[in-house]
Amino acid sequence: MENSNTVLFRKELAPDVYQIRVHAPLIASERRPGQFVIVQVDSDFGERVPLTIADADPAEGSITLVVQAVGKTTHRLADIPVGEGIANLLGPLGTPTHIERFGRVVCVGGGIGVAPLHPIAKAMKEAGNHVTTIIGARNQSLLIFVEEMSRISDEVIICTDDGSAGRKALVTHPLKELCETAPKPDCVVAIGPPVMMKFCAETTRPYGVHTIVSLNTIMVDGTGMCGGCRVTVGNETKFVCVDGPEFDGHKVDFDNMMQRLGAYRKHEASAHEQCHLDMEASRLEERRRADGK
């Protein structure tokens, strides 16, 4: 059994958000909810980027990734056509989510965080929990996985910043209401932008509701070797790649984590801009060739 890393399916879920299914039978059969892969699109000069696994089909030997094209590597990854392969794919990495019958579980997903939340919510449901899912996005066009989440949740609450779908609210509003309503949740799983996870943790803290967050930090190897992914959790240094990616949200130092995520922002911005210029140039070149014919 070998991973060919061939892209089997590719679909744009929302502007700049792509769902891709990749042939990787080894990863598909071993992965558990909460685990991630490292992707690299060029063996010599490419960057290694961690991406959480959104779904897996061991029968087909495939895994599903959801990618937001926010930088050079993610753009290039999202651009790989069906039938072609990803240069390097390593996984599954990280400690799987601790799944048990907690009782009432609230799953909160923001932006593309809904994708990695999906297998966890599914496993929580299968373990016999009552699952309420809160999905948040800036607007309706950025909502993803609504149908998939509806299938596996007892209740789905949709929030958008502009009110274009569901409630015009941040995900923390319904989360707070659920915490205030008996029976209150036994466990909350929040995955999304760091600032969303931070405020979800702040929301549940006064109610003492156990809150799990899944962190996506900068990594090189993803196996514990570099320590670039380290975060401060309860005043201890932890490695997201081997100790995580999930931690007790009430103990994570989110401010430090967000600062560390920004360590290469300048570099990323210029690489991203260059990537857009290159894409634009190749589009113009294509159009010129088409016009020439």
Add this chain to the structure above:
Amino acid sequence: MSHREPSELAREAGAKLREVLAAGPLNPKDRMAIPAQEMPVQDHVDRRGNMNEVALGYTPEQARLEAMRCLQCRNKPCVAGCPVAIDIPAFLKAVADGDPRAAIDIIRRNSLLPAVCGRVCPQESQCQEPCTVGKALKNVDKAVSIGRIERFAADMEAAAGTPDVPEVKPETGRRVAVIGSGPASITVAADVRREGHAVTVFEAFHKPGGVLLYGIPEFRLPKSIVEREIAALKAMGVVIRTNFVVGRTRKLSDLVSKDGFDAVFVGTGAGLPKFMGIPGENLVGVFSANEFLTRSNLMRAFDRARADTPICNCRKVAVLGGGNVAMDAARTAVRLGADEVHLVYRRTEAEMPARIEEVGHAKEEGVVFHTLVNAKRFLGDSYGCVRHMECLRYELGEPDNSGRRRPVEIPGSEFMMDLDTVIVAIGNESNPLIRQTTPGLGFNKWGNIVADDDGRTSLPNVFAGGDIVLGAATVILAMGQGRKAAQAINSMLAAAPKT
């Protein structure tokens, strides 16, 4: 140390060699009188701006002269100092006689990686430490430069073209899994494959070579040398599977119980960087040496124009530690254009574990050494970026368990250093991945796999060697362990008939 032009060293050596050869047979006194040959190196100003290898290697004349300095003494203390017991006087004699090809054949009887070990072994504390010539001249630096001659012989072999593929015995139908692709694993793969067993090497990274690739910089060990060793394995029929992390992609026990491997060798190295547990160590700009070096070496971030992987724009850098990794990190920072690089070590230079040559090179390149100093905490700005390091001064007290004098802090000696980058190079712990996912495999309290002299672990058919057993050690020790484990695997497979 003033820089001497390689051409000048070559000319001098040429003249001296003619003189020595004309004088006829050498007695020990003549040999002792031959000047120790200086390693030609890149000019220290030029090399601050490039990643090319610093030590350029002996010329044939230099190598012969240096080898002639060997007294061929009967008790061979150098052999006892070599972790893999290479017949050093014999290969030195071959080089002295102008036959480096014969020399390499002698070395290869015991060592698989002469081009690597000639460059990275700490010879001054191994083979060269007890050298009679160095003892007679009362200076270990004047010992015969065995490592440089070994490197010469290996480089001559490489320059002569593709070496012969080692003979592989007829296929036995037995299969051996090797986990990791660093020096211990390369050795096991080659030695086991030679006996006709099928070998698959599993590597987590996208390129094989382990620490030789991601850890040791190009300026100390050119990657082409590592690639050559890997190519040699492939030519022998060893299968290398990259992007495969045993413990996660597949469990170790599944390799045996489901995938039909008859034996497994674990050579996963010491892959979890230590931090000091002091305030501020998670500020932006504080890196493990592993991360800093991997970005530069494996991910090629040094090549800023082409690499997608970024590396910090460091200006004022502090490197914490006194080993080879600390030197590598400091010298990489120099090459990345740092204005100031400070090496901070809590003992004195005499206790530094780094090779003397690397310490010398670092100093020549402008790295400022602060000994008997250690970091107490890091302070950042409002963006969470490191800006200052509070340090404490130390003095040496009574010897500790390692026999080295224990550094003791001097109360009230705090002082501040301004900086924007800190690289922590105080060693590694063992990687927990295999431990967490392999029930029944015995580990000690430091997380290292417990193995006997032949690499046997607590699990049947599972062997281990290198840093995952030793803790952080050296390439040659890893290779030596690989040799023994390979022998044990080969005899185990020979004794147990295929079922």
